[in-house]
Amino acid sequence: MASYSHSVKYYLCLFAVLALAALFEIGVFDMETSQVSDGNMKKRFAFGDSKVCDLRTPSKAVPVVLISLGRSGSSITWTTLTSLARQENIAYEVTGGNLDKNKKFFKDLEKSPNKDQNWLINSLCKVRNFRDDVQNATVFGIQWKPYEATWDDDYAIEGLHAAAKYDKTEIKAIFLHRNPLDRRLSNQRHTKSKENDNDVSAHCEVGDKKCIEQHSNFDRDLSLPVGKNLLHFVKHDETMKQRIRDRLDEVNMKYVEVSYEKLYNEDNAKEWMRIFSFLGVGPSEGLTMNDVRSTFKFASTHTKARNETIVNFKRVEQTLVGTPYEYLLSS
Structure with missing residues (x-):
């Protein structure tokens, strides 16, 4: 009797294995196992294949x-x-x-059984x-702030x-960055405006x-770190930019890299035309900065030079001169 019971269990297990194999074969379960490099560690995880x-x-x-x-002027x-x-349209963050x-967004993806690796494609689908x-429109999309904690x-x-x-159409990326000194100053202005009694x-x-x-009132008495702290800050910014490039290259994402300074501080529209040439839509030649400025919806809220707004500018200058980051003072 015991032998008969073992035989039944054996055949039931065998049947279950064969049934699962058949289901995978016909695509009822369509799972993709990915391997992600994280420093010296490699994690394996499975994602479902949702409909896109x-x-x-x-x-x-x-x-x-x-x-x-x-x-960064996004x-x-x-x-x-x-x-x-x-x-004209809006790209939401x-x-x-x-x-x-940002942390909550990716944590929620982990918790949701209906979300998988196609979340980015499906986000674009919702916009579309x-x-x-x-x-x-000839261009539509979303914004993604690449925080270090979740990149x-x-x-x-x-x-x-x-x-x-x-493979249905090519999804493209634009990587926009700005001088980290100006991003930090902009953050200070933004924080000051939020602390103000008036809603700005x-x-x-x-x-x-x-x-x-109102904004011009916050464009004064600003300061930046100096010495080792400043060097650490700008080096970290360079490192993060390189990590973004490396990731986009690693996944073979088609992208164009542009800078805020070339988009807004130059007297020509070459950087804008580079974007349009890459996208394959819009004016890729003959565009002028007058054409560009005529479309501006937002005004510049600070026009003063750094040495007029940074109270410790001399020490900032002394820290960066003679280092690989000296170019930040003139860009």
Whole structure:
């Protein structure tokens, strides 16, 4: 009797194994195992293969991910870009506008059984299908702030990888960065404005003199770290930029790298035309800075030189001169 019982269990187990194998073979379970390098460690994890939508459009609009750290001019860059490319629209910060929201976004992906490596593609699909302001656009997309704490998250890596492999249309990325000294100063101004009793908008629309005047009040008595602290800060910024480049290259993501300084501080529009040439839409030749500025929705809220606003500018200058980061003083 015991022998018979063991035989039944054996055949039941064998049947279960064969049934599972058959289900995998016909695609009922379609799982992809990924291997992610994290320093000297390698983690293995499995993602489900969710259904993704078709991003192709009659107008052949280009889906774009704008990758940019905070206070780098991403909002005005996107509205200017899409305005010049035919229809102005907004790219929302899908992964969160600050570090806490960014961490929560990726943590929620881990908790949700309906989310997998296709989250980036599906985020673009939602923009494409449910946003009225992109229906006639030639460019649409989302913003992604690449915080260090989550840039190596499994879902961040695999989301980019899935987008790079998407074969219905090419998803492209724009990597925008800005002089870290100016980003830090901008953060200080932003913090000051939030501490003020009056509610001050983060951006001022062109012609809003009251808003611009309010911002000018925060464009004074600013300071930067000096000595080793400043060198650590700018070196860390360079390292993070390189990590972003390396990741985009690693997953074979098509991207163009542009700088805030060349977009806004030059007397020509070459950097803008580089973007349009890369995207394959918009004015890739003959564009002037007058054309670009005519589309600006937001006004510049600070026009003073660094030595006019940074109270310890001399010490900042002394720290950077003669180092690989001296160029930051003139860019």
